[in-house]
Amino acid sequence: MVSWEKVCSPKSEGGLGIRDSLAWNIAAIGKLVWWVYYNPDRLWVKWVNQVYLKGQNWKDYRPSGDLSWRWKSICKVKDKMDTGYLNGHWLLDTKGYTLRSGYELIRQKFQHVHWHKQIWNSWCIPKHQFIGWLIAREALMLKGRDNHTHLFQTCEYSRRLLDDLAKMLRVNFPVSNPLQGIAAGHYSPLKKGVILSAISVTFYHIWLQRKNARVDGVLLRPECVRELIKKDTKARVATRLSQGIATRDNLWLRSVNLIV
Known part of the structure; x- marks a missing residue:
């Protein structure tokens, strides 16, 4: 038997190249995290700044216990993907955040196989x-x-x-x-x-x-x-x-x- 994590790894790492839907969903939410960092003119980001952040630094922000679970989920993704951001910039792609690069950050990695x-x-x-x-x-x-x-x-x-x-x-x-x-x-x-x-x-x-x-x-x-x-x-x-x-x-x- 082969674990699901290994099945979802690329063929070069011994997997079947099937996309991990959970990791992909987290990467998709990561797009919202990127917007808050890099697209302050978006209407949704302006609303987030007014309702939730209220002038607080997004990198260090922690949601309070009485906020919605959806917003808390976005904040958890921010913390999970924290290593990919530096001073509001996405380190894995010079053009900015992409689902593919976000997925690569989240998914479990394995050693490359020769066969x-x-x-x-x-x-x-x-x-x-x-x-x-x-x-x-x-x-x-x-x-x-x-x-x-x-x-x-x-x-x-x-x-x-x-x-x-x-x-x-x-x-x-x-x-x-x-x-x-x-x-x-x-x-x-x-x-x-x-x-x-x-x-x-x-x-x-x-x-x-x-x-x-x-x-x-x-x-x-x-x-x-x-x-x-x-x-x-x-x-x-x-x-x-x-x-x-x-x-x-x-x-x-x-x-x-x-x-x-």
Whole structure:
């Protein structure tokens, strides 16, 4: 399982890039805080100054207990975002306060991950991307003696499928970490995309076979799964190819039987 905070982080930080609605709402309220700092001529700001501030410094202002909860909420946001303001100026953007910069200040930050470009490659099928993301985060719900290291690295069944894939594509990559191996290789963008797509397909089918074995007690032979991997990869290549394909890429795709 992955926490909601991590799910809402950018893909470069290992998340899904989903926007955190609570943090976004706080950032939206931050716009009102910015108006009080920087737009004294707005009618709403003039009203705030007359009714609430009454000449007090906005940075140091604290609401009394008998004021409305809406106004107190705005003041709480002011305190929460205090590090972004300095002498009435917004530090995160030279043009002034924006929702995006306010959201960046509020949201929880995580370390950048090295695998996001391989997982979220445009060549990969979305459902394969999602399973690949869970694998990279070691967040698949596994039971019994299974763990991510065994299922995708040391398991003889998985290693055989990955070895077969390397032979099919005529490339070399470490079975223990194929994504990193391909990322470090010198390939054309098209070739790298096809290889990453094929690895993503393979991981998906390894997970699927493990699930079917647990739920239905059925496990396909590696030879059968290999044909399914090739079929899915070939179908993805067919949907992605354009007219302007380089000669060497064309020759490689023909040599590995991914195009006719």
